[in-house]
Amino acid sequence: MEFTFLFSQFMSGLTYGLMLFLVASGLSLIFGVMNILNFAHATLWLIGAYICFTFWSLMEAHQFALWVSIPLAALATAATGWVCEVVLIKRIYKRELHEQLLITYAMALIFGDLIKIVWGPTDRLIVRPSIIQKPLFLFGAPIDSYFIFVILIGVAVAVGLWWFLKYTKYGHIVKAAVYSREMVGALGIPIPKIYTWVFTLGIFIAGLAGGVQSAIGSVTLGMDMNIIIQAFCVVVIGGFGSLMGTLVGSLIVGEVFSFAILYWPDGAMVLIFVITAMILIVKPWGLFGTPLRA
Amino acid sequence: MDKKYIFIKRFWLPVALFFIAIILPFVVSEFWVHVFNEILILGLFAAAFNLVFGYMGQLSFGQAAYYGIGAYTTGLLMVKLQWPLFACLPVSMLTAGIGALILGYFCVKLRGIYFAILTMAFGQLVFFIxxxxxxxxxxxxGLQGINPPEWLFKAIPYYYFSLAVVTIGMIILYFITESPFGYTLRAIRDNTERTEFIGINVQRYMLINFVISGMFCGLAGALWGPFNRSVAPDLCGWQHSGHPVFMAVMGGPHHFLGPMIGSVIFTFLNAFVTGFTEYWPLVSGLVIIVVVLVMPGGVFGIIKEKGYFSPRDVGDVKNE
Structure with missing residues (x-):
């Protein structure tokens, strides 16, 4: 196999991996801080993609339509997430695990059907602005020029989150809340408010990712189910609540998926699960995770 | 209290339900016989799930995988090899049990939410395969043309067949939950650490229980294929895995019959709602939210609160 071919496959794996990272990082952040597993995360991601399509179709005639739609979609999705948090999630902070899971499961069902009602079952396709219509040649390998943008967004979010957690006051609070909510609360920091904004931030990233996704290919119903399962695999591989782990996990899953699909298309997903299981045997809490919190 | 009296107090409800189930086909139309058949099958599925959830205290979000393995085993054997249905049922239990053994081996290393995630991921693995x-x-x-033998072809005979199989399955499950093994599971649920300290191999017990649960999920799935005349991969999907969770929560996970009662409510609602809208997930989502927010203990939880039963009466799991 030629180098150029492998290189373009590598780049598409990188793109896919970073898209997974965008979804999984919000999932992992929400779980790490609030201890709530958000089943509806990918469904909100898909809503972001559909919203982006709607904004784009309103401004279709302009070249800048896509670039404006993506941040708008992210904001609109974040607003949806905020409403969910305030109306629903707030009521189940202190409930048992299965009740929390059932609530987010119900959210996924409801949003899945709302998408069907609002946008219908037809596939939606965004016509890209001319600047990203032609492939780019890197080392002689043709790369979809939009992939570069996706990679940049992924890297920017990763760096941004890292900077937020490491250098800002609120980042420190969030990190502290992962370790001990009681202690943070005792210091006079309003925990419910932190929860609301962490959830909104997670959904914002998901909405952003959805907006970016909408121009990669057509937006279709059921896309969310594939990616949520892979995002779960990512966080299990990387370890819950670890940003680094999520990034490494995403890249592993993205690249493995991208190359496996060349040689054994039907088995690509299965291979990812096999890797997940193997990592669990060696390191039950994932590559970068810390042992269970009760 | 007299021993006989305790016996009656414990078993009047299941016995009454059984007799109601026998009489039903004489009083309702064929459509509702179908619905009741579905109730029985999904009720067995939910009861098998509850072995892991209510008794062992771990939430599995992937039991549909074993249900699906059972359904596909029966479907494949009947369509491709023309096996008789009776032979398919035990084989389906076996294959679902083997699936649960392989995947459960990894799952029982984890607890709580990690257990839930891994069971769900593995469930989805089965779905993708x-x-x-x-x-x-x-x-x-999917597979079409999974026809039951001629004498079971009509709705009512198949209903009685399901009733017989589900009743036997439920009785076996009841004996398992009331055996020392069942009480060990409760001990694991209530305090894993202490159970370990008295020399019980917790992981092994969890795995055995996971396999038993998987086998009975497989049995329920095996009944589903010939009932529906076809099987589709959706049977193993994560949405389907959510159903037994919801049934158990709605009926009351701390009661042996809770999941079955949950199945009655859930399936009735499904039959009713799908009659006039295709947006069943939306409606069921709203119902789930209301149930979780308003009646966390399920139907049996409410009945107990009102004091109709004392905790011990009908084989309550908690407080024993």
Missing amino acids: IFQWYSFTGGDN
């Missing part, structure tokens, strides 16, 4: 293995499982077309 079935979904993509076109040559063997028919992929997303």
Whole structure:
């Protein structure tokens, strides 16, 4: 196999991996801080993609339509997430695990059907602005020029989150809340408010990712189910609540998926699960995770 | 209290339900016989799930995988090899049990939410294998023409067949939950650490229980294929895994019959709602939210609160 071919496959794996990272990082952040597993995360991601399509179709005639739609979609999705948090999630902070899971499961069902009602079952396709219509040649390998943008967004979010957690006051609070909510609360920091904004931030990233996704290919119903399962695999591989782990996990899953699909298309997903299981045997809490919190 | 009296107090409800179930086909139309058949099958599925959830205290979000393995085993054996239905049922239990053994081996290393995630991920693994293995499982077309033998072909005979199988299954499950093994599971649920300290191999017990649960999920799935005349990969999907969770929560997970009662409510609602809208997930989502927010203990939880039963009466799991 030629180098150029492998290189373009590598780049598409990188793109896919970073898209997974965008979804999984919000999932992992929400779980790490609030201890709530958000089943509806990918469904909100898909809503972001559909919203982006709607904004784009309103401004279709302009070249800048896509670039404006993506941040708008992210904001609109974040607003949806905020409403969910305030109306629903707030009521189940202190409930048992299965009740929390059932609530987010119900959210996924409801949003899945709302998408069907609002946008219908037809596939939606965004016509890209001319600047990203032609492939780019890197080392002689043709790369979809939009992939570069996706990679940049992924890297920017990763760096941004890292900077937020490491250098800002609120980042420190969030990190502290992962370790001990009681202690943070005792210091006079309003925990419910932190929860609301962490959830909104997670959904914002998901909405952003959805907006970016909408121009990669057509937006279709059921896309969310594939990616949520892979995002779960990512966080299990990387370890819950670890940003680094999520990034490494995403890249592993993205690249493995991208190359496996060349040689054994039907088995690509299965291979990812096999890797997940193997990592669990060696390191039950994932590559970068810390042992269970009760 | 007299021993006989305790016996009656404990078993009047299941016995009464059984007799109601026998009489039903004489009083309702064929459509509702179908619905009741579904209730029985899904009720067995939910009761098997509850072995892991209510008794062992771990939430599995992937039991549909074993249900699906059972359904596909029966479907494949009947369509491709023309096996008789009776022979398919035990084989389906076996294959679902083997699936649960292989995947459960990893799952029982984890607890709580990690257990839930891993069971769900593995459930989805089974879904993808079935979904993509076109040559063997028919992929997303599923398998059609899974016809039960002629004397079971009509709705009512098949209903009685399901009733017999589900009743036997439920009785076996009841004996398991009331055995020392069942009480060990409760001990694991209530305090894993202490159970370990008295020399019980917790992981092994969890795995055995996971396999038993998987086998009975497989049995329920095996009944489903010939009932529906077809199987589709959706049976193993994560949405389907949510159903027994919801049934158990709605009926009351701390009661042996809770999941079955949950199945009655859930399936009735489904039959009723799908009559006039295709947006069943939306409606069921709203119902789930209301149930979780308003009646966390399920139906039996409410009945107990009102004091109709004392905790011990009908084999309550908690407080024993």
